[in-house]
């Protein structure tokens with residue numbers, strides 16, 4: 184017997200019970216981006232590996248352990264993108280989009296990213312993300328707060344819930360973090376022998392990364408580590424307080440977490456993650472933050488950025504059944520076709536009917552010609568079609584309204600007008 188080929192570990196099939204839900208989320212995202220003047224962009228799924236090393240950082244798990252490298256075909260070394268920000272900033276610089284005077288630049292995207300993680304509930308190797316990057320010479324406080332509001336409000340609208348909060352921190356500038364790192368080193372040194380091998384490496388490379396460790400004993404140790412707030416400069420503290428106050432006044436529930444660092448090296452200043460409050464899923468629905476030096480470090484102008492990304496798989500997981508059903512309904516065909524007349528003449532009319540429906544933007548589907556009427560009605564009900572359109576032996580048409588259980592007889596030439604009236 185031949186071996187069944189299965190999908191790779193940590194990937195998902197979006198079969199017809201899930202595909203429309205994913206599509207609707209991305210459609211809603213595009214609509215929301217456009218509502219907020221965010222330009223829609225797409226970038227390659229793979230980039231030169233050095234892009235991620237220079238931005239995400241080689242002390243991070245994302246680059247160190249989780250990068251999917253492509254087999255080298257004699258060109259540059261390539262990797263599948265493990266996130267979007269680096270690629271978007273590369274796009275911005277390479278296409279000289281900064282030449283436009285219309286600041287701030289706002290880009291929105293969605294698509295797959297890849298991380299070689301241990302697959303488990305809510306953690307995949309192919310992850311669907313959607314997000315925004317905003318770039319400006321100097322990000323003002325409105326743009327910063329607006330970005331976090333967008334981040335929170337789209338999820339609130341999509342999930343139709345108030346049950347969300349933003350976990351937030353300010354990780355300061357390079358100098359602030361350097362002081363924090365020194366004290367973190369002093370603190371973790373005492374505990375290092377009891378910590379996991381990854382943390383021992385992180386201790387050498389970048390002790391901030393220890394705060395991201397998912398090992399339970401290490402989390403306990405890290406919970407007593409020095410917090411960043413003691414090192415923040417006065418203006419950083421003030422900025423953070425103002426951001427938090429504006430968010431709270433805008434009805435966004437926030438929880439300050441002075442240990443929140445996020446798993447990517449380019450962040451500076453405010454960082455944030457979105458969670459369900461008292462929800463089943465303890466994992467972040469999305470995350471983001473400000474990055475002061477990324478554009479400059481990649482050879483672009485001296486500009487700041489702020490952005491966020493949702494895990495769309497996780498948004499799908501926490502979407503209520505009611506919302507899922509709403510989304511699925513949007514993709515059900517309006518009309519189900521059936522013909523009693525299977526002669527060449529009948530089939531010619533049948534094709535004509537399908538063309539009329541297409542031209543009038545009426546979605547439709549049909550069963551194969553072997554099916555009888557009663558099993559076709561059952562199939563149309565399963566498909567949640569509103570109408571069954573029957574081509575009779577004499578080439579007239581019977582339209583059955585499947586919801587109201589009523590019917591009328593019309594001519595083929597009257598189909599377009601009939602459906603225009605029902606709209």
Ligand code: AMP
Pocket residue numbers: 266298300305306307308310312445446456467468469470471492493494495496497
């Ligand atoms: P990150 O930039 O790593 O914080 O990723 C942003 C968001 O993407 C996270 O908050 C998650 O919602 C989602 N995400 C990241 N990694 C995974 C994964 N392996 N599986 C599912 N979702 C993920």
